[in-house]
Amino acid sequence: MGLQSRLPGIKVKYLFFAWLGIFVGSWVVYMHYSSYSELCRGHVCQMIICDQYNKGIISGSTCKDLCKDHTLVFQHCLSSSPTQQVYSGLWKEKEVIIKCGIEEALKADGNPDSAPRRDVVLFSKPTRGTSMDEFKEMLLNFLKSNLGDQVSFTNLVNKIMAMADVSRDGKLSLAEAKSIWALLQLNDFLLTLSLHEKEHTSQLLGHCGDLYVTEKIRHTSLYTVEVPRFLQPLLPAAIHRVLHRWFSPAWPQRAKIAIGLLEFVEEIFHGMYGNFYICEAGFKNMGYNDRHDFKMVDLRKVATEMTIRGFLKGRHCEQNMDCTYGRDCVAPCDKLMKQCKSDVVQPNLAKVCGLLQEYLLHGAPSDLKDELQKQLKTCTTLSGLASQMEVHHSLVLSSLKTLLWKKISNTKYS
Numbered sequence: 001m002g003l004q005s006r007l008p009g010i011k012v013k014y015l016f017f018a019w020l021g022i023f024v025g026s027w028v029v030y031m032h033y034s035s036y037s038e039l040c041r042g043h044v045c046q047m048i049i050c051d052q053y054n055k056g057i058i059s060g061s062t063c064k065d066l067c068k069d070h071t072l073v074f075q076h077c078l079s080s081s082p083t084q085q086v087y088s089g090l091w092k093e094k095e096v097i098i099k100c101g102i103e104e105a106l107k108a109d110g111n112p113d114s115a116p117r118r119d120v121v122l123f124s125k126p127t128r129g130t131s132m133d134e135f136k137e138m139l140l141n142f143l144k145s146n147l148g149d150q151v152s153f154t155n156l157v158n159k160i161m162a163m164a165d166v167s168r169d170g171k172l173s174l175a176e177a178k179s180i181w182a183l184l185q186l187n188d189f190l191l192t193l194s195l196h197e198k199e200h201t202s203q204l205l206g207h208c209g210d211l212y213v214t215e216k217i218r219h220t221s222l223y224t225v226e227v228p229r230f231l232q233p234l235l236p237a238a239i240h241r242v243l244h245r246w247f248s249p250a251w252p253q254r255a256k257i258a259i260g261l262l263e264f265v266e267e268i269f270h271g272m273y274g275n276f277y278i279c280e281a282g283f284k285n286m287g288y289n290d291r292h293d294f295k296m297v298d299l300r301k302v303a304t305e306m307t308i309r310g311f312l313k314g315r316h317c318e319q320n321m322d323c324t325y326g327r328d329c330v331a332p333c334d335k336l337m338k339q340c341k342s343d344v345v346q347p348n349l350a351k352v353c354g355l356l357q358e359y360l361l362h363g364a365p366s367d368l369k370d371e372l373q374k375q376l377k378t379c380t381t382l383s384g385l386a387s388q389m390e391v392h393h394s395l396v397l398s399s400l401k402t403l404l405w406k407k408i409s410n411t412k413y414s
Contacts (some may be wrong), residue, residue: 018235039081045085046100052209053209057178059175060092061166062206064207067208072092075087084300095216096216110196123179139161146190179243183207186210191196191302194271194273202295217297222257222355223243256365265278269347278301281348285301306327309342314339315340347383347393350380360372360376361373
């Protein structure tokens with residue numbers, strides 16, 4: 001009788017939790033798919049590109065494959081912004097990443113499937129009648145304004161010209177010149193091109209207009225499993241850490257990936273084409289290939305020194321946080337003048353070591369852990385202008401790389 005008297009209450013409780021589970025599940029599914037239709041518009045991107053290619057406005061090494069032969073195919077949507085379309089795809093049966101920008105401001109009407117007249121603005125330069133020498137001068141001035149005045153720009157200009165020359169006739173048609181100029185306006189492409197000689201960035205494989213194709217990086221996070229974007233706000237930070245520890249490569253593999261990350265920091269510190277800053281240091285912006293070689297996944301989170309200086313110039317501030325570019329590039333605030341200073345305080349190495357503390361200390365060999373912890377702590381406290389601490393920066397970086405390399409050298413992980 002006692003059990004029977006409790007049954008209605010038990011049924012109501014289970015019914016409530018079942019209803020709550022259905023409600024939460026439905027909400028998650030709705031939010032996921034409502035954002036999907038906004039974020040993922042590869043068909044619009046392809047329609048725009050092929051329309052402009054068929055009109056002769058643009059050119060590129062992948063145009064025929066995308067619009068005529070259909071051997072370049074969009075597959076899974078990876079977009080995080082409606083204006084930056086990112087897809088995994090197949091190009092002649094090889095896995096690739098396809099990136100394409102969609103500018104909302106240039107849409108002809110409110111219909112998301114209509115083709116905007118981007119050719120009016122985006123492909124407006126160079127104009128008909130521009131000579132090769134004039135176009136080279138345009139490129140040189142553009143690089144100087146975006147990357148700083150570097151002596152090595154002549155080589156970069158020649159590489160850009162060679163990439164743009166799809167017909168391989170030693171000249172540039174108007175469509176070829178317009179396409180490469182439009183691509184250079186995309187920060188991600190500009191940085192990919194500037195760092196293309198480095199082994200820690202994706203390799204450019206081809207382009208069509210302002211659509212471009214890069215190699216696919218197999219693992220797009222430093223961990224083997226990443227919580228889906230729509231579930232991340234629902235899980236506390238402690239759960240994220242537990243999942244990361246469960247689903248992470250073996251420690252020697254993490255050490256090899258970390259060495260690659262430190263090498264990348266070394267490469268962009270006073271690099272061939274200027275200084276670059278990591279303005280969002282996160283596990284999801286970095287990845288690795290099947291050999292556990294580090295690869296930078298999202299270069300949109302990296303900024304040139306000129307970009308940051310332009311952002312900070314004349315900017316009003318009350319505190320240092322008012323002088324923040326991205327999430328992590330913070331400059332000091334001059335509280336007397338109420339204006340931001342032009343130099344970022346925390347160097348790339350300190351940000352990266354903050355990540356590596358969590359990534360490397362868990363599961364580290366016992367005979368290494370204390371020294372590794374000590375060096376990482378020293379590294380995370382680095383601050384000050386990079387130009388004033390170049391020697392100290394290099395010593396800390398070199399010491400950390402040597403410590404990790406000694407542990408994994410002469411093993412299968414090296």
